[in-house]
Amino acid sequence: MRATALNHVSISAVDLEESARFYEQVFGMERIPSPRFKNATVCWLRVGSLQLHLFLDDATPNRQHHLGLTVDDFDAAYNAVKGRMTEPWGLRLVLLPSGQLQLYFRDPGDNLIELNAPAASLDLSRYPELVHLEDEVPQPPESEGARLYLDDSLVIAS
Numbered sequence: 001m002r003a004t005a006l007n008h009v010s011i012s013a014v015d016l017e018e019s020a021r022f023y024e025q026v027f028g029m030e031r032i033p034s035p036r037f038k039n040a041t042v043c044w045l046r047v048g049s050l051q052l053h054l055f056l057d058d059a060t061p062n063r064q065h066h067l068g069l070t071v072d073d074f075d076a077a078y079n080a081v082k083g084r085m086t087e088p089w090g091l092r093l094v095l096l097p098s099g100q101l102q103l104y105f106r107d108p109g110d111n112l113i114e115l116n117a118p119a120a121s122l123d124l125s126r127y128p129e130l131v132h133l134e135d136e137v138p139q140p141p142e143s144e145g146a147r148l149y150l151d152d153s154l155v156i157a158s
Contacts, residue, residue: 006050007050007051008044008050008051008052008053009050009051009052009053009067010052010053010054010055011052011053011054011055011061011067011107011109011111012054012055012056012057012058012059012061012109012110012111013043013054013055013056013057013108013109014056014057014058014108014109014110015108015109016041016042016043016054016056018108019043019054019107019108019109020043020045020054022084022107022108023045023052023054023107024045025080026077026080026081026084027047027069027071027077029045029046029047029052030045030046031043031044031045031046032044032045032046032051034053040055040056041055041056042054042055042056047069052067054109057109060110061109061110061111061112063112064112065112066104066111066112066113066114067111067112067113067114068102068114068115068116068148069113069114069115069116070115070116070117070149071115071116071117074101074103074115074117074122075122075126077103077115078093078103078115078127081103081105081115085105090105090106091103091104091105091129092104092105092129092131093127093129093130093131094130094131094132094133095119095124095130095131095132095133096133096146096148097132097133097134097139097143097144097146098144098146098147098148099118099119099120100116100117100118100119100147100148100149101115101116101117101118101119101122101130102114102115102116102148103115103116103117116148116149118149
């Protein structure tokens with residue numbers, strides 16, 4: 001027996017409606033029917049063939065655990081996220097040595113979100129916040145094979 005795919009990811013939402021609206025408006029996710037649970041209030045969203053489950057919860061999310069998303073238009077996502085950022089949320093844009101971008105920011109529930117995209121198809125001069133990971137942290141030779149996309153056919157270039 002082995003796992004064959006990820007089905008969904010669950011994250012906390014302090015305000016379920018605000019978080020659901022954020023994911024709908026920024027990423028075009030679609031609400032789908034959700035069951036009612038005895039001890040949890042949830043909202044399920046479609047993300048391609050996967051799901052994001054929002055759980056009403058006032059717990060503080062772990063500061064490093066995060067949800068990584070691939071988007072079909074990185075520029076549009078960057079602009080949408082940047083337009084909604086407030087000082088406490090902030091954002092961080094990193095270029096990996098393998099040529100892939102990671103845009104980190106916090107959602108309305110304070111969850112850490114990471115947007116991923118291949119950098120080759122983008123004009124990197126448009127992103128003043130961009131930092132090169134190897135400029136901050138020396139990379140050992142074994143890190144050269146580190147890739148966000150294990151199957152290039154799954155990458156949607158923007």
